[in-house]
Amino acid sequence: MAGHRLLRHYARTRDRTPLTMDEVADDRWWKGEAYRAGKDAIGIDRQLALPLGSAPGRIRGVIMSRSGRGFSERDLEYAALARSLLDTVEAHEAAAFARPALADPADYKITPRERAVLTLLCEGLTAHVIGTRLGIKPATATKHTENLYRKLGVHDRVAALRKAHYLGLVPPPS
Known part of the structure; x- marks a missing residue:
């Protein structure tokens, strides 16, 4: 995963904007082993990343994949809405199930x-x-x-x- 262009982008920038592989990948990605492995194994050739909130130094998110056609601007708008909902659900879960750290x-x-x-x-x-x-x-x-x-x-x-x-x-x- 170290060579995955979307993950590298989010790790480097801490950006939380949903992006597609088309927006961050260069020719090396499309000709590279990681792209071919995904395409050969499960037939995907397009990806959209939905970064979620995470602790510093960590990356959390969802990567959606499809074959054939790329993701549209509308798909990116829906992804941003989905991210907001998922972050809200996570915040509610954390508040509801949080356990204070126990003393030593x-x-x-x-x-x-x-x-x-x-x-x-x-x-x-x-x-x-x-x-x-x-x-x-x-x-x-x-x-x-x-x-x-x-x-x-x-x-x-x-x-x-x-x-x-x-x-x-x-x-x-x-």
Whole structure:
């Protein structure tokens, strides 16, 4: 894909205008191996790129292909409208399903095993059930819970869960 003219154009310019291969390719492309491979494999000889929003250093988009006739100005207008709709859908999806990044338990000197116990405490499980799930004795689960209380500066389960949510150590309840 490094030689794909549309991708190179978007990587180099950060332009988000829908373009066709006809607009960015030179004779080397049309005579090159990548063009022939696409034409031989699936019979396409025309492409339209629809760049989408992406993080810096990344390229995201849709490439539409067809054989025979090129893409018209009207096709490019529809592509621009489609890009706007797809960007809007992505923004809504990101807002609806975004999960805040969790804090690093190491910042609070919480071990991976204690983090596992904390996660199971959030499910409302007892020391006996936590021990069974983690393959440890209930007394060991209780000891991990006591260590969590000390490290979080609390004295009971409810306070530990509230503090863990506040600190971002566990996801907020759904």
